[in-house]
Amino acid sequence: MTIINSLIMKTIKRTMLFSMAVILMWSCKKNDQMKVENRDAPTLSTSVSSLELTRQKADETAIVFEWTKPDLGDSPYIINTLQFDLQDGDFSNPKGIPTDEDALKKGYTGAYFNLFLLTSLKLEPGVVANLKVRLKSQTDSSNDLPLYSEPINLAVTPYSLVSYTTSLNASKSALVLTEGNANETVIKFDWTMNAGSGDIVENTLQFDTPEGNFIDPKEVLMEEGLSERSYLGKAFNDILLSMKLPVDVQTSLRVRLKSKITPLDGEEEIVYSESVDIAVTPVFLTSYMYVLGSTVDSLISKEFNKYEGIVYFAENVDQVFEFKLAMDKAGNDAYGDGGQGKISVSGGNLSVIKAGSYQVKVNLNDLSIEMKPYQYTIRGNATTNSAGEVDLIYDNGKQFWTLTTNLKQGNIKFRFNYAWSENYGTDGTGALVKGAPDIPVPEAGEYYITFDLIAFTYSLTKK
Numbered sequence: 387m388t389i390i391n392s393l394i395m396k397t398i399k400r401t402m403l404f405s406m407a408v409i410l411m412w413s414c415k416k417n418d419q420m421k422v423e424n425r426d427a428p429t430l431s432t433s434v435s436s437l438e439l440t441r442q443k444a445d446e447t448a449i450v451f452e453w454t455k456p457d458l459g460d461s462p463y464i465i466n467t468l469q470f471d472l473q474d475g476d477f478s479n480p481k482g483i484p485t486d487e488d489a490l491k492k493g494y495t496g497a498y499f500n501l502f503l504l505t506s507l508k509l510e511p512g513v514v515a516n517l518k519v520r521l522k523s524q525t526d527s528s529n530d531l532p533l534y535s536e537p538i539n540l541a542v543t544p545y546s547l548v549s550y551t552t553s554l555n556a557s558k559s560a561l562v563l564t565e566g567n568a569n570e571t572v573i574k575f576d577w578t579m580n581a582g583s584g585d586i587v588e589n590t591l592q593f594d595t596p597e598g599n600f601i602d603p604k605e606v607l608m609e610e611g612l613s614e615r616s617y618l619g620k621a622f623n624d625i626l627l628s629m630k631l632p633v634d635v636q637t638s639l640r641v642r643l644k645s646k647i648t649p650l651d652g653e654e655e656i657v658y659s660e661s662v663d664i665a666v667t668p669v670f671l672t673s674y675m676y677v678l679g680s681t682v683d684s685l686i687s688k689e690f691n692k693y694e695g696i697v698y699f700a701e702n703v704d705q706v707f708e709f710k711l712a713m714d715k716a717g718n719d720a721y722g723d724g725g726q727g728k729i730s731v732s733g734g735n736l737s738v739i740k741a742g743s744y745q746v747k748v749n750l751n752d753l754s755i756e757m758k759p760y761q762y763t764i765r766g767n768a769t770t771n772s773a774g775e776v777d778l779i780y781d782n783g784k785q786f787w788t789l790t791t792n793l794k795q796g797n798i799k800f801r802f803n804y805a806w807s808e809n810y811g812t813d814g815t816g817a818l819v820k821g822a823p824d825i826p827v828p829e830a831g832e833y834y835i836t837f838d839l840i841a842f843t844y845s846l847t848k849k
Contacts (some may be wrong), residue, residue, distance in 0.1 A: 429535075431453070433450040449493065450493040453466070453535060463487070463603065465523070468519060508716065510544075511547075516542075547655075558572075561573055563619050569619065574617075575591060575611060578613065587645055588610070589645050590607050591615065591641060592644050606751055607752050620671050626639070640663050642659050677711060678709055692847045694746065695782040708736065709737070721733070721753075729748065738757060763778060763801055770789075786836055787839075793827045793832075795827055832847050
């Protein structure tokens with residue numbers, strides 16, 4: 387019994403000692419926290435109470451925050467964070483900006499502060515927002531509670547990261563296209579930009595209907611340095627028809643300028659102008675692009691702003707085969723060589739390396755051009771020249787190949803680009819057949835020859 391009582395007494399003493407130790411530790415910790423809480427919190431002030439940020443002053447200091455040193459004892463390391471919330475918020479989920487270690491003030495540029503307001507606080511550009519700001523100060527010890535300054539009020543107006551061009555203007559608010567104004571200037575667009583003098587700017591006119599809302603607009607790339615663009619009736623009509631606007635019906639057209647700006651010391655940015663509305667009435671027209679300097683009159687547009695045709699360059703003494711492209715026969719604002727597969731109204735002559743026929747494709751949407759040899763010939767012992775081969779010339783209007791030449795009695799075949807990999811003969815019935823035997827020429831004389839790969843026919847007509 388004595389032994390049992392002794393054990394009980396020892397257990398009670400140990401429990402009492404442990405409980406006193408826990409109470410003492412809790413009391414010390416609470417006293418330490420109370421000690422921090424009773425210290426002086428920092429006082430926060432700002433250089434402005436109302437701030438409207440602008441793109442023009444983005445690189446300047448827009449706002450400066452200052453505060454007094456918080457009373458956090460002898461801690462060598464104090465972390466200060468500026469906390470922001472909406473005026474009706476309770477700082478339960480504040481957005482913070484860190485400050486410099488041991489600093490008592492911090493300034494922010496317009497660009498930095500504007501980005502913080504848009505991305506962290508999700509403020510709306512161009513709209514005044516009322517905020518409250520406080521300073522949170524704490525040590526690096528997990529035992530210390532932070533101190534907070536009293537909140538101060540701040541009214542801010544951020545600017546949009548997408549900066550609009552100053553203006554886009556159209557010379558007309560209503561336009562009816564006709565056969566009569568197809569070759570006349572019917573409308574002009576002009577614009578001004580607020581980009582820097584060293585920025586690289588690529589402008590594109592975008593066309594859509596109000597219902598389309600520029601989700602998938604028609605685009606026409608502008609040449610570098612232009613601040614206006616005029617359209618002949620047929621060119622502008624092509625744009626409207628490509629958008630599948632109804633012919634002879636008035637439709638609302640919406641136009642804006644898309645600008646890709648690449649600053650010398652920054653990242654690429656896409657900006658848009660305000661849109662302009664035009665009431666347009668398109669008409670059905672066939673569009674042509676004239677080839678100046680070849681035997682072919684024009685390329686034909688089969689799709690909006692896209693032209694193609696076969697261009698023939700005859701042999702000449704100087705062996706120079708140059709040309710330009712224009713929307714009228716007079717050669718006004720003719721397109722030349724812009725380099726790297728592009729055309730430009732300020733470029734020199736376009737050229738090919740030797741005589742013959744070339745397939746030429748031009749896309750005015752991106753000012754690109756493609757040219758490649760595209761020559762059909764007659765080959766055989768019926769030809770009268772030393773090479774035994776004569777070039778055919780493509781008729782872009784009739785869309786087949788023709789030739790007037792002297793032939794001897796004998797045989798010929800048609801072939802492509804001076805090679806037998808693609809050749810055409812006849813099966814004996816007069817039909818044109820790929821890879822078939824020779825076509826006979828019954829007697830010598832001058833012949834008018836046609837070669838039609840659409841109808842798949844040929845003819846030899848003796849004059």
